[in-house]
Amino acid sequence: MQVMRRLRWLRCWCLAGLACGFGAIWAAPLCVVSSSKAVAFQEATDALTQELGRNGVARQEMQSTAATEVQEGNPCLQDARIIVTLGTEALRLIVGRNTRATVFAGLIPRISFEQTLADAGKRPAAGVSAVYLDQPFARQMDLLRLALPKSRRVGVVWGAESISQESLLATAAQQRGLELVAGGVNESGQLIHALHAALQDTDVLLAVADSTVYNSTTVSNILMTSYRAKTPVLAFSPAYVKAGALLSVHTTPAQAGTQLAAMVLQYVLNNVLAPNQYPVDFTVTTNDYVARSLGLSLDANALSERLHKLEKRP
Amino acid sequence: MIGSTIRSRMALASVLPVLLVVATIAGVFWRGRVQDLEEAHKQRAELLIHQLSLFSAYGLFSGNTASLQNVVQEIQRAPGVKAVLIFDANGTLLARSGTSNVIRLADAQDSAYQEHQRAQRVEVRSEPILPSVLPMDDLFNIEQMPAPATATPLGSAVVELSRQDLEERKSAALFTALWVGVVGMLLGALLALRLGRWVVRPIERVSQMVKRVGQGDFAIDETISETDPLRDLQASLNQMAKRLAWGRDELERQVETVTHELRLKKEQAEVATQAKSRFLAAASHDLRQPSHALGMFVARLGQLPMEPQMRQLVDNLDIAVQAMQDLLDGLLDLSRLDSGNVQVRMTPVDVNEMLGGIRNALGNMAEAKGLRLRVRPTARWALSDATLLNRMVMNLVINAIRYTERGTVLVACRPAADNQSVRIEVWDSGIGIAAEHHEDIFKEFYQLTGRAGDRNFGMGLGLNIVQRSAALLGHQIALQSKPGEGTRFSITLQAAAPLPALAQAQAEALPGDITGLRVLLIEDNDNAREAVRGLLLAWGCTVYEAASLAQARLQVEREGAPDVILSDFHLGAAENGIECIAALRQQTRHDLKACLMSGETDAAFLQAVKLAELPLLHKPVRPAKMRNLLRHMLP
Numbered sequence: 001m002q003v004m005r006r007l008r009w010l011r012c013w014c015l016a017g018l019a020c021g022f023g024a025i026w027a028a029p030l031c032v033v034s035s036s037k038a039v040a041f042q043e044a045t046d047a048l049t050q051e052l053g054r055n056g057v058a059r060q061e062m063q064s065t066a067a068t069e070v071q072e073g074n075p076c077l078q079d080a081r082i083i084v085t086l087g088t089e090a091l092r093l094i095v096g097r098n099t100r101a102t103v104f105a106g107l108i109p110r111i112s113f114e115q116t117l118a119d120a121g122k123r124p125a126a127g128v129s130a131v132y133l134d135q136p137f138a139r140q141m142d143l144l145r146l147a148l149p150k151s152r153r154v155g156v157v158w159g160a161e162s163i164s165q166e167s168l169l170a171t172a173a174q175q176r177g178l179e180l181v182a183g184g185v186n187e188s189g190q191l192i193h194a195l196h197a198a199l200q201d202t203d204v205l206l207a208v209a210d211s212t213v214y215n216s217t218t219v220s221n222i223l224m225t226s227y228r229a230k231t232p233v234l235a236f237s238p239a240y241v242k243a244g245a246l247l248s249v250h251t252t253p254a255q256a257g258t259q260l261a262a263m264v265l266q267y268v269l270n271n272v273l274a275p276n277q278y279p280v281d282f283t284v285t286t287n288d289y290v291a292r293s294l295g296l297s298l299d300a301n302a303l304s305e306r307l308h309k310l311e312k313r314p
Numbered sequence: 315m316i317g318s319t320i321r322s323r324m325a326l327a328s329v330l331p332v333l334l335v336v337a338t339i340a341g342v343f344w345r346g347r348v349q350d351l352e353e354a355h356k357q358r359a360e361l362l363i364h365q366l367s368l369f370s371a372y373g374l375f376s377g378n379t380a381s382l383q384n385v386v387q388e389i390q391r392a393p394g395v396k397a398v399l400i401f402d403a404n405g406t407l408l409a410r411s412g413t414s415n416v417i418r419l420a421d422a423q424d425s426a427y428q429e430h431q432r433a434q435r436v437e438v439r440s441e442p443i444l445p446s447v448l449p450m451d452d453l454f455n456i457e458q459m460p461a462p463a464t465a466t467p468l469g470s471a472v473v474e475l476s477r478q479d480l481e482e483r484k485s486a487a488l489f490t491a492l493w494v495g496v497v498g499m500l501l502g503a504l505l506a507l508r509l510g511r512w513v514v515r516p517i518e519r520v521s522q523m524v525k526r527v528g529q530g531d532f533a534i535d536e537t538i539s540e541t542d543p544l545r546d547l548q549a550s551l552n553q554m555a556k557r558l559a560w561g562r563d564e565l566e567r568q569v570e571t572v573t574h575e576l577r578l579k580k581e582q583a584e585v586a587t588q589a590k591s592r593f594l595a596a597a598s599h600d601l602r603q604p605s606h607a608l609g610m611f612v613a614r615l616g617q618l619p620m621e622p623q624m625r626q627l628v629d630n631l632d633i634a635v636q637a638m639q640d641l642l643d644g645l646l647d648l649s650r651l652d653s654g655n656v657q658v659r660m661t662p663v664d665v666n667e668m669l670g671g672i673r674n675a676l677g678n679m680a681e682a683k684g685l686r687l688r689v690r691p692t693a694r695w696a697l698s699d700a701t702l703l704n705r706m707v708m709n710l711v712i713n714a715i716r717y718t719e720r721g722t723v724l725v726a727c728r729p730a731a732d733n734q735s736v737r738i739e740v741w742d743s744g745i746g747i748a749a750e751h752h753e754d755i756f757k758e759f760y761q762l763t764g765r766a767g768d769r770n771f772g773m774g775l776g777l778n779i780v781q782r783s784a785a786l787l788g789h790q791i792a793l794q795s796k797p798g799e800g801t802r803f804s805i806t807l808q809a810a811a812p813l814p815a816l817a818q819a820q821a822e823a824l825p826g827d828i829t830g831l832r833v834l835l836i837e838d839n840d841n842a843r844e845a846v847r848g849l850l851l852a853w854g855c856t857v858y859e860a861a862s863l864a865q866a867r868l869q870v871e872r873e874g875a876p877d878v879i880l881s882d883f884h885l886g887a888a889e890n891g892i893e894c895i896a897a898l899r900q901q902t903r904h905d906l907k908a909c910l911m912s913g914e915t916d917a918a919f920l921q922a923v924k925l926a927e928l929p930l931l932h933k934p935v936r937p938a939k940m941r942n943l944l945r946h947m948l949p
Contacts, residue, residue, distance in 0.1 A: 221375040237452035
C-alpha cells in the first residue's frame with residue numbers, strides 16, 4: 001500500500017516532468033536481465049514493465065532478456081543506461097561486464113547481493129541499488145509476536161552465509177523482548193547438532209535464508225525434527241510453509257517488480273539512486289494443517305493486515 | 315518295403331514337428347518362468363533395500379540408532395531376509411539384525427564375498443542411503459538447489475536375502491516344464507502317429523493296388539471307403555485296372571486270331587511250297603531223262619560228218635537243247651538251294667582261270683549277239699566254292715549278254731578298298747535297270763516288264779540263284795544301274811593266297827585225253843544209256859553197258875574192273891546207283907572210281923550221295939562236264 005501511494009506520487013511528478021521537457025531522459029533504454037526464464041522472474045518483469053508503462057515509459061524503450069541468453073554485443077545491454085537485474089546470476093553477469101549503466105537488483109537475498117559485489121571486487125560505475133528478497137528481521141519478529149504472542153525464546157540456526165546477520169536479528173529480537181537461542185553449522189559440524197541446539201527449550205524456530213542450512217535435501221529433516229520437538233517454524237518463503245513450516249512472510253515477484261519500478265522512476269526523475277532496501281510490500285502465508293497439529297489457529301490475511309498496520313505506525 | 319518307408323517317413327514328418335514344438339514351448343515356458351522368478355526376486359530385493367534406505371534416512375540424519383534398530387528388525391521380519399545392516403557415512407555399523415559375516419561395509423561390497431554368498435544361495439545387496447529430497451521452488455532455492463545425484467549419502471544399507479526359495483521355485487518350474495514337455499511330447503507323438511496312419515493307410519492301399527497291377531493282377535479292389543481321402547485316385551486305379559484287363563484280354567484274343575490266321579497261311583504256304591517242290595522235282599526228273607538223252611544224241615550227232623546245211627540244222631538243234639538244259643539246270647540249282655543240301659567247299663579259286671572258262675563258254679553266245687565279251691586278266695585268287703562261284707558269275711554274264719543289244723560285256727576282278735577282299739564285276743552296256751527294280755530282279759521268276767516269255771531272256775531264275783548262292787557263301791552282291799546307262803553287278807568275296815605252283819602244275823598236267831578209258835556205264839533207261847554210250851565211244855572210251863547190278867557184275871566178271879563206273883541212281887524199283895557201286899567195289903575189292911548220274915533233287919537222295927562221297931552229274935548231263943569229270947578220273 002505504501003508502495004502504491006509512493007508510485008502515485010511519482011507518477012504525478014513524472015507526468016509533470018515530461019510536460020516540462022524531461023522526456024529526453026528516456027532516450028536511454030532500460031534493459032531487464034533475469035537469471036533464467038523461470039515464472040517468478042517473468043512475473044517480476046511483467047510487473048516492472050507494466051508499472052513503468054503506466055508511468056509514461058514507452059514499451060520500445062524497455063527490453064528484457066535472460067542471463068543464459070546474453071552474448072557479447074547484446075544491443076539490449078550495450079545501449080541501456082538502466083539495467084534491472086532479477087536474481088543473483090543476473091547481477092553477477094552484469095557486474096562482471098563493467099557496465100556503464102545504473103543497475104537495480106531485485107529478487108536477490110541480501111546475503112547473495114553483498115556476496116556478489118564482494119566477489120566481483122567492484123561496483124558498477126554508475127551505481128547499484130537493490131531491493132532484497134528477504135524480509136527485514138523486524139518484520140519477522142513483529143509477525144512472530146502477532147502470530148505466536150506467547151513465544152519468548154526464538155531458535156535460529158546460522159550457516160556460513162547467514163552468520164553475518166546475527167547481530168541484526170539479535171537487535172530486532174531484543175527490541176521486542178525475545179530471546180535468541182542459536183545453533184551454528186560450520187563446515188565440519190553436523191546440522192542435527194545445530195538443530196538440536198536451536199530447538200533446545202525454544203518456542204519457535206526462525207528459518208533464516210542460508211542455502212548451507214536450508215535446502216531441498218535438509219528441509220524435510222529440519223521440519224521433521226522441529227515437528228518432533230513440537231516447535232513451529234517461521235520460514236522465509238511460502239515453499240517452506242507448503243513443506244511443513246507454520247507460517248512465513250515474504251514478498252511476491254510482482255510486489256518486488258513494482259517496487260523496482262518505483263526506484264527506477266525515482267532515479268530517472270531525481271537522478272538520485274535510492275539506497276538498498278528491504279521489500280516494502282509483503283504477504284503472510286500459513287499452513288493450516290501444521291497449525292492444527294500444533295493446536296494453533298492462524299489467519300494469514302488477518303496477520304498480514306495487522307502486520308501492515310503495525311509497520312504504518314510511526 | 316515301400317509301405318514301411320512311407321510309414322516311417324510319415325511318422326518322422328508328423329512326430330518331429332510336434333516334438334520340436336512341444337520342446338520349444340516347454341523351453342520357452344521354463345525360461346520365461348525362471349526370468350519372472352528372477353525378476354520378482356530382484357524387485358523384492360530392491361524394494362526391501364529401498365524401504366530400508368527410506369525408513370533409515372531420518373534415523374541416520376538424527377543419529378537415532380534405536381530408531382535404526384527398529385527399522386532393521388522390521389525389515390528382518392520379511393520372508394527370506396537373512397540379515398539387515400545399516401552403516402553411517404563413515405562406514406560405522408549402526409544397526410544390524412540376523413546372521414551375517416559382514417562386519418564392515420567394504421565386506422558387503424566385496425564381489426568375492428558376494429559370489430561366495432551367492433554360492434551359498436544368499437544374495438547380498440547394498441545401497442547408499444540418500445537424504446530425502448524435497449523440491450523447493452522458491453526464489454531462495456531456485457538458483458542454489460543442489461542436484462540430487464550429488465547429495466552426500468547419509469550412510470549405507472545392506473540386506474542379505476536368501477535365494478533358497480527362489481532356487482526351489484526355479485527347480486519346481488523346471489520340473490513342471492519337463493513334466494508338461496514329456497506329457498505333451500507323448501500325447502503329441504501319439505496323436506501325430508495316429509494322424510499319420512490315417513494318411514498312410516490309403517497310400518499303402520493304393521500302393522499295393524498299383525503293385526498288383528504291375529504284377530499283372532487286374533483284380534479290382536471293390537472296398538473303397540466313402541471317407542477314404544484317396545477315393546478318387548483308387549476309383550481311377552480300379553477303372554485303369556479294368557481297362558488294362560479288358561485291353562489285355564482283347565489283345566490276347568487278337569493275337570490268337572492273328573496267330574491262327576498266320577498258322578493257316580503258313581500251312582498253306584508250306585503246302586504250296588511242297589507242291590512246287592514236288593512239281594519241280596517231278597518235272598525236272600521227268601524231263602531230265604529225255605533231255606539228257608537228247609543232249610547226248612545231239613552231241614553225238616554233231617561229231618558226225620555232214621553237209622553244211624545239215625550242220626547248220628544240227629547247230630540250231632544244239633542251241634535249243636542247250637537252252638532247255640540251262641533251264642533245267644536252273645530249276646535243279648533252285649531245287650538244291652531250296653533243299654539246303656548244297657555242300658559248300660571253300661577253297662582258293664583262281665579267278666583268272668574261272669573267268670577264262672566263262673569266256674570260253676559264253677564267247678560264242680556273245681558273239682552270236684554281236685557283242686564283245688571281254689575278260690580282263692587278273693592274278694588274284696579268291697576264297698569260295700569254285701562250282702557255286704562259277705555258276706554265279708556265269709549267270710551274271712549270261713544275264714548281261716541277254717540284256718545287252720550292242721556294245722561290250724566286261725568281266726573283271728579288282729581288289730576291294732580294304733585289300734582283304736576282291737570284287738568280281740560284270741559290266742554291260744545294256745538297257746539298264748530302274749532303281750525301283752533293283753530288289754525285285756533278285757526274286758525267282760521275276761523278269762523286267764515286257765520281257766516275260768521272251769525266249770532269249772530266260773525264266774528269271776539266274777539272279778535269284780546268284781543271290782541265294784551269295785548268301786550261302788557269305789559273299790556280297792552289289793548292283794549299280796540306271797536305265798539306258800548299262801549295269802554293273804559285283805560280287806565281293808574274301809581274297810586268298812594263290813596255291814603253290816606245284817599243285818597248279820599238277821592240275822595243269824592232267825591229261826585232257828580220255829581215249830582208252832574203260833567205263834562201266836550202268837543205266838536202266840535204254841535211250842539214255844545209248845546216248846551216253848555213243849558219246850563215250852566218240853571220245854574214244856571203251857564202254858561196258860549194264861542196265862542193272864546183275865548185268866554190271868557180269869560185265870566186271872567178264873571184262874575185269876573198269877577204270878570208272880558211271881551209274882544212274884535210279885536202277886529200276888529195287889536198285890540204286892549207290893548200292894550198285896558199293897557192291898561192285900566189294901566184288902572187285904578195289905576202290906573203283908565212280909560217278910553217279912541223276913535228275914533227282916530230293917534232299918534224302920542228295921544226303922545219301924554226300925555220305926557215299928560220290929561225285930554227282932545232274933541230268934541232263936552236259937557232255938563237256940562229263941568229259942571233264944572223266945578226265946579227272948583218269949588212273
